[in-house]
Amino acid sequence: MTTLPMIDTDIHPAIVENPELPDFVAEHELPSRDGDRVIQFREALREAMSEEMRRDKRVFLLGEEVAEYNGAYKVSQGMLDEFGPERIIDTPISENGFAGMSISAAMMGLRPIVEFMSWSFSFVAADPILNNAPKMLYMSGGQFGCPVVFRGNDGAGGQLASTHSWCVEALYANVPGLKMAIPSNPYDAKGLLKTAILDPDPVFFLESERMLGDKAHVPEEEYYIPFGRARVAREGDAITLVSFGRPVNFCLDAAEKLAEEGIDVEVLDMRTIRPLDIDSIIESVKKTNQVLVVDQSWPFASIASEVVTQICERCFDWLDAPPQRLNTEDVPTPYAKGLEYNYLPNPDRIYDAVRSMVNA
Amino acid sequence: MTQATVQSEQSMTTAKADSLTAGLAPSAKNASELPKEILLKWLRDMQLIREFENRTMQAYQQAKIGGFCHIYTGQEAVAVGTIGCVNHDDPVVTAYRDHGHALARGMTPEACMAEMFGKVTGCAKGKGGSMHMFDRRNWLFGGHGIVSAQTPMGAGFAFATKYEHEVLGKTVDGGEAKKKVTLCYMGDGALDQGAFHEAQNMASLWGLPVIYILENNGYSMGTSINRHTANHENLIDRAKGYGMTGVQIDGLDIMNIYNEFKPIVDQCREESRPAFIDLKTYRYQGHSMSDPQKYRTKDEVDQYKDKDSIAKLASDLMEMGHLSEDDWKSMQKEIRDEVRAAIDAAEAADAPEDSELFTDVYANPEKNLSPTAEYRHGTKNPLM
Incomplete structure (x- = not known):
């Protein structure tokens, strides 16, 4: 008779027991979006990280210039003073190295937040973030998870040209095992980042340099926005605009002008790309019967491609016209201001x- | 493992070798002062790896094992000797030539073999295969398939144990935080990856207790070391460049490995510093099972086989009076039976259910994570 393998295939207890994911509440039960506590997007991010770091000493932040420089974009301003150099860690410019380190720290049950100054710099860390983080739970047969948050600026800054303007969502969302959140406003930034830090899976958190100064009311209280639930940013019945991240704001601007001409568009802010709240999209399409997906990544095999495919699969009969997509133009990012705008x-x-x- | 083996192991460990049962590294300065039980356990572990790997090759040739398969024979003294210098709860991470480390860490041959057979009783329920051996209970963090991917990870485990010790004041699951050392194994091909240089820089900069163990078998796949890395005769100079301890060790003699490596472990643990070890070893088989080995001569392989580490330890133990010819023969037979039993068990075990395809993808599976898959929590290994 042979004995049994001595492998513990239960997941690491630190990964499932402790995140204490809250009972998520419905949209209308979240704190009000109206109020006069107006802060910047970057402050909302900082508030989310600081609150979670006060709660849980396993959480720490590492990245380039996050500590003594106070953050290349001042997201982590003041955090070194509060949490000290053991938990707010300046790294060398070695994305491959420090992203790889964060994977194993997470496997041990710590909860790293890795700041990429820009997601454009994450490609030199492709192996740890794509080949290790999202696959660790699977290839270890459930023994090791990877509760890490990778966050940073995604998309075009201001005239940063081809190498610094990456939108990584389409490339990275292709990989099973990761989650992806992409807020469009300060209120969501705080609530989504807090959820990301608690989540036991690797979360890719996409911010935008162009939005870090955006201001809005952000409640002082703690709140968690569940993943996979879109927000109706504007109600309308003429057409559904599906978007996420910074372009949600462009949709809302366009909607204003269209409303003046009698066209009421519905704008859905997806908030997370993986999970993707296709249910809310379908619900809206059943009302408007037309859909345009606005996506800041390139069109070929983009998030828009995925959304349009799922719409065709799930509510084709409700469409009055072919679903359309509006992407970044299919060329490298130009430098000249006018070209970049177009x-x-x-x-x-x-x-x-x-x-x-x-x-109309 | 047969009942007889379990019993003989138990009687072996109860005598003097407390460190074997307590999971602590022995304290002796010199291998010749070690209790006989530890030396015999080394011989047994090395021979177990040898036998296991020989049977693995057969199983591969019979198409019972798929994918890439990298055989460890020739290098047994490295895994057994270095792991013999650390505590059981010191983290270990390695590359894809990982069966030897798994067995030396205490993974059962059944779990290791069943993983390669793609069975649900495998360490990763048949989801990882030969290159991805994970064993949380034995502090083995993989088995990593991409050359040098494990080197920043090695720094990360050391960072985490240091963080537990210095920031949390306890382990993440509430246990006592201790000064730990991480062992990170790499082949000489990994020397040439940028990731390794980034890892060394951070490990030294931040005082992370990780030891990079270069299993220098002279070949980066089929490219010999003089053709793939600069100044290959002075690799430890690179460590010095990063302000790390660098030592070259003859990796064919396990007693020598212990004598040279143990003080480094103690120092790295105590001072919270990284180190780099150039362990000279040799692999008897090709890079992987599909390697025709046109890049080296049979003479070269035979020369190393004459210096075989297992034969050397057996003969040393005989000279020391710890082992007789008969003991050695019966140990070898016992191991043959144990590995055969592992093969039989792997053969008899079930393949994973089709539904396992969708488990263990997310620790927190939510709705709408995928347009086509519905993820679930994984089941426990059914034999546990």
Whole structure:
């Protein structure tokens, strides 16, 4: 008779027992979005990290210039003073190295937050973030998870040209095992980042340099926005605009102008790309019967491609016209200001696209 | 493992070798002062790896094992000798030539073999295969398939144990935080990856207790070391460049490994510093099972086989009066039976259910994570 393998295939207890994921509440039960505590997007991010770091000493932040420089974009300003150099850690410019380190720290049950100054710099860390983090639970047969948050600026900054303007969502969301959140406003930034830090899976958290100064009311209280639940950013019945991250704001701008012309568009802010709240999209499409997906990644095999595919699979009969997508133009990112504007999804392009689809 | 083996192991460990049962590294300065039980356990572990790997090759040739398969024979003294210098709860991480480390760490041959057979009783329920051996209970953090991917990870485990000790004041699951050392194994091919240089820089900069153990078998796949890395005769100079301890060790003599390596472990643990060890060893088989080995001569292989580490330890133990020819023969037979039993068990075990395809992808599976898959929590290994 042979004895049994002495392998413990239960997941690491630190990974499942402790995140204490809250009982997520419905949208209307979250604290009000109206109020006069107006802070910047970057402050909302800082608040999320600081609150979680006060709660849980396993959480720490590492990245380039996060400590003594106070953050290349001042997201982590003041955090070194509060938490000390053991938990706010300046790294060398070695994304491959420190991202790889964060994987194993997470396997041990710590909860690293890794700041990429820009997601454009994450490609030199492709092996740890794509080949290790999302696959660790699976290839270890459930023994080791990887509760890490990778966060940083995604998408075009201001005239940073081809190498610094990456939108990584389409490339990275392709990989099973990871989650991806992409807030469009300060309120969501805080609530989503807090959820990301608690989540026991690797979360790719996409911010935008161009939004870090955006201001809005952010409640002082703690709140967690569940993943996989889109927000109706504007109600309408003429057409559904599906977007996420910075272009949500462009959709809202275009919607203003369209409303003046009698076209009421519905804008869905997806908030997370993986999970993708396709249910809310379907619900909206059943009302408007037309859909345009606005996506700041390139069109070929983009998030928009995925959304349109799922719409066709799940509610084709409800469509009055082919679903459309509006992406970043399919070229490398240009430097010149006017070219960059036309390259990105922008309110003008969205307005034109809607006008070509909807008769006033 | 047969009942007889379990019993003989138990009687072996109860005598003097407390460190074997307590999971602590022995304290002797010189291997010749070690209790006989530890030396015999080394011989047994090395021979177990040898026998296991020989049977693995057969099983591969019979197409019972798929994928890439990298055989460890020739290098047994490295895994057994270095792991013999650390505590059971010191983290270990390695590359894809990982069966030897798994067995030396205490993974059962059944779990290791069943993993390669793609069975649900394998260490990763048949989801990892030969290159991805994980064993949380034995502090083995993989088995990593990409050359040098494990080197920043080695720094990360050392960071985490240091963080537990210095920031949390306890382990993540509430236990007593201790000064730990991480062992990170790598082949000489990994020397040439940028990741390793980034890892060394951070490990030294931040005083992380990780030891990079270069299993220098002279070949990066089929490219000999003089053709793949600069200044290959002075690799430890690189460590010095990073302000790390660097030592070259003859890896074919396990007693020598212990004598040279143990003080480094103690120092790294005590001073919270990294080190780099250039352990000269040799692999008897090709890079992987599909390697025709046109890049080296049979003479070269035979020369190393003449210096075989297992034969050397057996003969040393005989000279020391710890082992007789008969003991050695019966140990070898016992191991043959044990590995045969592992093969039989792997053969008899079930393949994973189709539903296992969708488990263990997310620790917190939520709705709409995928357009086509519905993820679930994984089941426990059914034999546990």
